[in-house]
Amino acid sequence: MLQVREIAKSFDSMKAVDGVDLAIERGTITGVIGPNGAGKSTLFALIAGALEPTRGEIIFEGETISGVSPDRIFRKGLARTFQIPRPFARMSVLDNAMLAALNQAGERFWNNWWNRGLVARQEAAIRERAIAQLGFCGLGDKLYEPAGNLSGGQQKLLELARILMNEPKLILLDEPAAGVNPALMETLVDKILTLRAQGVTFLIIEHDMDMVMHICDPVHVMAQGRLIFSGSPRDAQNDPAVLDAYLGDPPG
């Protein structure tokens, strides 16, 4: 579903991502792990279009998306979340979710004069969908709270609800478990598994090894901008090169 070919990104002389090949199969939950500074988040930014690669190509559903703007990539059904969510803090949770819907008739100036019925009908439909997605993400009782009042974990769930408004086919999650309490973690894992059962594919950067072992297969390990391992999470645990990447300095 997604092919990353020889992708590289340098910042001045620093090679953040240094020639990575990756293929994401439809219906998988693929994990990307690796020590700090391995280039994982840069890889995500390249796939989502937030950064332009220095070289290489990214193909999503048969179309080249490297160099395409992030909003166009999002429209194609590839959505990402961020390590630190930034909702519109003063807007309600519901408004945050509603404004994520694409192609709203009310965005067109004249519709608000000549097509008020259409705008209102569509807004009502979007509202219903937003309420449904927020309910799915466990935020049904927070609809009218300012988003800034949510805990870090709840903001991650709001982020998920927002991208679900556009029924993405591939979701990139950047450290979904970071700073999330155990109870919310269960909710989040549960949502990921439910969505996967509905046919959504996931690519996840995660440091929480329990979560990776529990839901990700396959796992790709990055270190210093390169892919050093691809395989099952269990094999990753037993791979000496992976351990060396985490602990530095091989023994001897």
Place this chain on the structure above:
Amino acid sequence: MSESILTARGVIAGYVPGLPIVHGVSLEVAPGEIVTIIGPNGAGKSTMLKALAGLLHIDAGVVIQEGKAIGNFPTHDLVAAGLAFVPQTGNVFASLTIHENLVVGGHTLRGRLKERLSDAYALFPDLVPKRNDRAGTLSGGQRQMLAIARSLMTAPKVIMLDEPTAGLAPKLVMQVFADLRRLAERGVAILMVEQNARAALRISDRGYVLTGGRNFAEGRAEDLLADETLATAFLGARTPARKKAS
């Protein structure tokens, strides 16, 4: 190990009240000893260090230095008590010269400034020719050297360092570690957090492994280097649990 100079018992601390990152960590360090805290991302290593350095509030637990409870002391009292902290980033004043940085580091001294300055330059002779350069012009390794030298201006008994080798080339990593070893030989207790787990343990006397804000393992550095503990701490248990444990 001789008697510890700094002891922490059951420290609970975090950035937001009621949301602890460190869930009851205990550790100790003795004069002349290098102790390294290692662990995967989010283990609470830096948070623990910042709590000990008085930068974060300690919700529960005790911190004892030389028989005196010092937990939650204001930072200047901790400095007066002989503690120094070298943060990971922003640890020098970039617009001040090397010399000015050292003078600022010793601004609490009365009268002994000259003596401490010559001591700092004696320990880090590489800084002498650069004394009138701005700290912002230093390379990563030199900046780290200056940060450590600055922390020495108050003649601390305990130095705490947050990832002193982060972002340094391998040669400079060994240089920083060698400098720390020399300080330890002078009797200073050194407590540091490191990502570069194996290299740090090789020059340490003992180590603590934290995971999920708790003590996971501790022991002599060579023992930690030799066994499976580190692999389990960083990559998880080999037989994964069905449900998340924490």
